[in-house]
Amino acid sequence: MSQIPKYGDGRSISVGLLGGSFNPAHAGHLQLARYALTHLRLDQVWLMVSPGNPLKSRAGMAPFPDRLATARALADGRRIIATDIEARLGKRYTVETVSLLRLRFPRVRFVWLMGADGLASLTRWRRWRDLALIVPMAIVPRPGSNRTALSGQATHALRHLRVPARQGPVLSRRKGGVWAFLPAPQNGISATALRDSGHYPPALSRTN
Numbered sequence: 216m217s218q219i220p221k222y223g224d225g226r227s228i229s230v231g232l233l234g235g236s237f238n239p240a241h242a243g244h245l246q247l248a249r250y251a252l253t254h255l256r257l258d259q260v261w262l263m264v265s266p267g268n269p270l271k272s273r274a275g276m277a278p279f280p281d282r283l284a285t286a287r288a289l290a291d292g293r294r295i296i297a298t299d300i301e302a303r304l305g306k307r308y309t310v311e312t313v314s315l316l317r318l319r320f321p322r323v324r325f326v327w328l329m330g331a332d333g334l335a336s337l338t339r340w341r342r343w344r345d346l347a348l349i350v351p352m353a354i355v356p357r358p359g360s361n362r363t364a365l366s367g368q369a370t371h372a373l374r375h376l377r378v379p380a381r382q383g384p385v386l387s388r389r390k391g392g393v394w395a396f397l398p399a400p401q402n403g404i405s406a407t408a409l410r411d412s413g414h415y416p417p418a419l420s421r422t423n
């Protein structure tokens with residue numbers, strides 16, 4: 216992975232991990248990545264393409280190289296990077312992936328990024344309570360998911376770890392055990408809608 220630098224010089228950097236199926240990648244991912252770069256004061260966001268979301272059916276899932284290609288089309292290779300690292304680690308469960316990434320990149324301070332739909336489904340993720348303890352999480356709103364997410368079981372169970380959105384800029388300084396729901400602008404786009412409308416790969420609205 217040439218764009219992911221080696222950190223031999225003692226620097227530490229902050230990286231937002233946007234894990235996803237990217238079936239395909241779309242403007243909602245780009246908007247989330249850019250928002251996180253600015254509002255969490257991150258150095259990079261990695262669009263980490265999942266080899267297979269454990270909760271999603273394989274039916275309708277495009278091959279991994281195709282999904283990676285759509286993520287690469289969004290990335291700028293500098294601050295927004297598409298990566299196949301989860302597949303190369305041979306992992307699918309986020310808690311395992313993040314644990315390995317922390318070992319592999321000891322000088323990187325990771326923040327897990329996701330939309331409100333992820334928070335709504337979190338209690339079905341493997342060892343989700345452990346995940347919340349090993350990586351700070353930043354969640355952005357998403358039309359149709361916010362109420363379910365914020366009144367859901369994960370929000371309730373993890374309420375003692377929640378911090379106000381104004382702490383977004385310092386989330387990456389924490390090793391985990393902290394999450395925030397951020398007031399990001401909402402975007403109704405989804406990969407499902409793009410697939411349903413036959414847009415694969417999508418028309419990407421890039422401005423950089």
Ligand SMILES: Nc1ncnc2c1ncn2[C@@H]1O[C@H](COP(=O)(O)OP(=O)(O)OP(=O)(O)O)[C@@H](O)[C@H]1O
Pocket residue numbers: 233234235236237238239243244247328329330331332333355356357358401402403404405406407408
């Ligand atoms: N429009 C959006 N607003 C906020 N977050 C989003 C948006 N689209 C995707 N995300 C987030 O990006 C991550 C990866 O999403 P994913 O690749 O599954 O796209 P998707 O549009 O949700 O796909 P699908 O419709 O197939 O479920 C998830 O954390 C998801 O919540």
Ligand SMILES: O=C(O)c1ccc[n+]([C@@H]2O[C@H](COP(=O)([O-])O)[C@@H](O)[C@H]2O)c1
Pocket residue numbers: 233234235236237263265267268269270271307308309310333339340341
């Ligand atoms: O670890 C789990 O159990 C788990 C369950 C569901 C989803 N995830 C991760 O959540 C991220 C978003 O998935 P998706 O398919 O909604 O884009 C992606 O990195 C998945 O691997 C992880």
